[in-house]
Amino acid sequence: MVTIKDIARAANVSYSTVSKALNDSPLVKPETKTAILTKAKQLGYTPNFAAKHLVTKRTNTVGLVWPEINRVALTELARHVNKMMAAEGKNILLSISDPIEAIALFSRMRSDAILLFEEDIPQNQLPAQLDIPLLSYGVPGINQFPTVGVQHEYAMELAVSSLVQSGHASIGYVGMVDGIGRRQLAKQAGYLDALKKRELEPVLVDTKGLNSIDGSTAIAAFLTKSSLPDSLICSSYDIAVGTVRAIRQAGLSIPNDVAIISYDNIPQQAEGDVPLTAVGVPVETLAETLVQELLRLIAGEDGLVQELVPELVVRTSSRLRKQ
Amino acid sequence: MVTIKDIARAANVSYSTVSKALNDSPLVKPETKTAILTKAKQLGYTPNFAAKHLVTKRTNTVGLVWPEINRVALTELARHVNKMMAAEGKNILLSISDPIEAIALFSRMRSDAILLFEEDIPQNQLPAQLDIPLLSYGVPGINQFPTVGVQHEYAMELAVSSLVQSGHASIGYVGMVDGIGRRQLAKQAGYLDALKKRELEPVLVDTKGLNSIDGSTAIAAFLTKSSLPDSLICSSYDIAVGTVRAIRQAGLSIPNDVAIISYDNIPQQAEGDVPLTAVGVPVETLAETLVQELLRLIAGEDGLVQELVPELVVRTSSRLRKQ
DNA sequence: CTGAAAGCGCTTACAG
DNA sequence: CTGAAAGCGCTTACAG
Numbered sequence A, B: 001m002v003t004i005k006d007i008a009r010a011a012n013v014s015y016s017t018v019s020k021a022l023n024d025s026p027l028v029k030p031e032t033k034t035a036i037l038t039k040a041k042q043l044g045y046t047p048n049f050a051a052k053h054l055v056t057k058r059t060n061t062v063g064l065v066w067p068e069i070n071r072v073a074l075t076e077l078a079r080h081v082n083k084m085m086a087a088e089g090k091n092i093l094l095s096i097s098d099p100i101e102a103i104a105l106f107s108r109m110r111s112d113a114i115l116l117f118e119e120d121i122p123q124n125q126l127p128a129q130l131d132i133p134l135l136s137y138g139v140p141g142i143n144q145f146p147t148v149g150v151q152h153e154y155a156m157e158l159a160v161s162s163l164v165q166s167g168h169a170s171i172g173y174v175g176m177v178d179g180i181g182r183r184q185l186a187k188q189a190g191y192l193d194a195l196k197k198r199e200l201e202p203v204l205v206d207t208k209g210l211n212s213i214d215g216s217t218a219i220a221a222f223l224t225k226s227s228l229p230d231s232l233i234c235s236s237y238d239i240a241v242g243t244v245r246a247i248r249q250a251g252l253s254i255p256n257d258v259a260i261i262s263y264d265n266i267p268q269q270a271e272g273d274v275p276l277t278a279v280g281v282p283v284e285t286l287a288e289t290l291v292q293e294l295l296r297l298i299a300g301e302d303g304l305v306q307e308l309v310p311e312l313v314v315r316t317s318s319r320l321r322k323q
Numbered sequence C, D: 001c002t003g004a005a006a007g008c009g010c011t012t013a014c015a016g
Helices: A004-011 A015-022 A030-043 A049-056 A072-087 A099-108 A152-165 A182-197 A212-225 A237-249 A283-298 B004-011 B015-022 B030-043 B049-056 B072-087 B099-108 B152-165 B182-197 B212-225 B237-249 B283-298
Strands: A061-065 A091-095 A113-116 A134-137 A147-150 A171-175 A203-206 A231-234 A259-265 A277-282 A305-308 A311-313 B061-065 B091-095 B113-116 B134-137 B147-150 B171-175 B203-206 B231-234 B259-265 B277-282 B305-308 B311-313
Touching: A004 A015, A004 A030, A015 A030, A049 B049, A061 A072, A061 A099, A072 A091, A072 A237, A072 A283, A091 A099, A099 A113, A113 A283, A134 A283, A147 A152, A147 A283, A152 A171, A152 A182, A152 A231, A152 A259, A152 A277, A152 A311, A171 A182, A171 A212, A171 A237, A203 A212, A212 A237, A212 B237, A231 A237, A237 A259, A237 B212, A237 B237, A259 A311, A277 A283, A283 A305, B004 B015, B004 B030, B015 B030, B061 B072, B061 B099, B072 B091, B072 B237, B072 B283, B091 B099, B099 B113, B113 B283, B134 B283, B147 B152, B147 B283, B152 B171, B152 B182, B152 B231, B152 B259, B152 B277, B152 B311, B171 B182, B171 B212, B171 B237, B203 B212, B212 B237, B231 B237, B237 B259, B259 B311, B277 B283, B283 B305
Parallel strands: A061 A091, A061 A113, A113 A134, A134 A147, A147 A305, A171 A203, A171 A231, A231 A259, A259 A277, B061 B091, B061 B113, B113 B134, B134 B147, B147 B305, B171 B203, B171 B231, B231 B259, B259 B277
Antiparallel strands: A091 B091, A277 A311, B277 B311
């Protein structure tokens, strides 16, 4: 492995001059700089990250802890965060290992910060005190770390309110019921509250999982026993995809037979056979907030707990039915 | 940030003794060791990865370059590789950035090796010579690096042969047609060869993308113009999911109206409404081969180019039709 | 068993 | 402008 000492020898300068040249310091004469850079390229030099970090104390690396790399909406969010962090000169490194181990690894690596996409870690398993900042994406209050979250309850209120205004009196919910995901539980609670407030009867369709296939299976099973409510709120994009599939499979039409509102404000919602009305914080806003907060934490500022306000985007799937 | 020197001070020993104690060296007296370990825990010590690596020359880290974290089959493969590498004491770090930048990053980080899940990088953009081993997952011969691949052509031969034996004379292909993915192109070529050999007429259904939604959209569009062949080979699990959705949506039955064989030998193929016949190298075999090869490369042995042999698993979706 | 010393590959004041 | 020196946080021969 070639080091700056090898370059120094080849270029007949001291290795501290090489270091300066490689970092484009104004302290080194242009000709010397060019000569050194040429030699470095010739020798196939690759800077040693660890050595550099050891002295500069910065890794410009942010660890993303995300064991489940399989939700479309989260993938979209990760993609945005990755891109925006790159623009700030920070590299996102993703671990799909056990969250506790992943946090420990990023700690040892002295990542500038850790972003946690997994919220179901028992509080007592999280390190009581971390030396590097950790930002949690999820429901505030589940751990002691700064958190960026979404007002899920308000999102459900928006969805229910919109359906009611369109004349729907029976509104169902498709998602994991009484599951372990905090985000999922918050959505369910929000739905139940919004219905209760209006004295409407809730209908819960339990998907028992979060994949689109879980959504379609649950709807198909439900249909063998009874007919669907005339509108459904799906707890995520994936669930909505499965729900739409099962409904159309049953020969029903959207929105005429069943109106649909999906969770997750991502562009994909518009791109299916039936453009889906969606509620949620726009993925760009979410990403931007996460990045801003990470940069603040890295700069040593105090962590905040934020809950972002969701928006409703109306598309075909919940348009007013022709009476 | 607490260092071994802080621990040394607190425990009244030299910091080289602390280092030995933390590494569980037999050279240090048990009582001293216990005292040091206790102090370390008390102070909340986290070893500095960079410092350790700088002297030991090992990072025990493998970089996974995978910009598209959205294919079910690849996610399943990544999960297996991650788990198996963890068992070997190696940490997988994933980058979803531009592959060239990701490779450069892992180079600077001195990862023990790089695993490349993206095959459509122009040969001339890849570094001519890397100081750390790189293993490519994909079609052999597209770059100068050791590669683990799959005999896609043989997989297609297996699929076609199985359908022909079941009495199917019209066999279509659903996937990205003439796209840029090498794996996809190899599958398409294999399909065309297998049909030509039997003097059967090929039918290509172009999905123009790799998501399940692309599959269902393509099938639905195809159905507006003509009827489907009586059997279909889908180029991936995702495509098969979409294909099945669209077929059932059209009121057709699988396998009675249309038989389906899907690509990707993953457990998920069995779990849908219609258990899918699938062809491909079992994901466990694929993962094991990748891990073995990575470990060989890390040990300094020569890289190999391997093509694994796919297997066909027959399930409901291609069972003999009732005549 | 314990500690002093050298060194991993860099950066950065500080002299010259 | 250039170079010698110190030091980042560790490990590992080597003395004692």
